[in-house]
Amino acid sequence: MRRTKEGNRRFGREFKIDAVRRVEQGEAPAKVARDLRIDHSLLSKWCRQVRLGGEGALKELGRPVGSKTRPSLARGSDENRVAQLERLVGRQQEMIDFLEQALRRVEELRQDKKNGGATASSE
Numbered sequence: 001m002r003r004t005k006e007g008n009r010r011f012g013r014e015f016k017i018d019a020v021r022r023v024e025q026g027e028a029p030a031k032v033a034r035d036l037r038i039d040h041s042l043l044s045k046w047c048r049q050v051r052l053g054g055e056g057a058l059k060e061l062g063r064p065v066g067s068k069t070r071p072s073l074a075r076g077s078d079e080n081r082v083a084q085l086e087r088l089v090g091r092q093q094e095m096i097d098f099l100e101q102a103l104r105r106v107e108e109l110r111q112d113k114k115n116g117g118a119t120a121s122s123e
Contacts, residue, residue, distance in 0.1 A: 011038075013060045016046045020058075023047055053080045 015036075022032045023043065033040040049057040056077060 013058050016058045017050075017055055019043055020046050020050045020055075024050075052084055053077075054083075056080065 019032055019036055019038070020043075023029050024047075029043055029047070030040055033043045036043075046058060054077075057080070
């Protein structure tokens with residue numbers, strides 16, 4: 001850990017990775033943050049970066065000197081980006097499947113009411 005001119009702490013990549021791994025292994029994030037004497041929101045940010053872009057998304061000691069903007073959390077290697085998009089497509093497909101099943105059930109209930117309680121036809 002280093003300190004900036006203003007006295008703020010800066011953490012190395014390995015420190016960040018170790019903290020995130022503890023959370024991934026099931027340790028409570030609040031406990032990890034307390035043990036490492038870091039803010040819970042900072043640990044959450046590191047975990048989010050790893051989730052979105054892998055361990056490579058964690059940079060060494062914060063922003064590069066002279067950088068005016070923060071690096072994008074969603075950026076990473078092309079492989080990480082593809083993996084992220086594939087997960088998103090998978091979640092969206094699950095939602096579509098769920099909604100299609102719900103729609104079928106609603107249509108069956110409507111048919112039952114129209115037929116006076118008779119069994120719905122499959123046509």
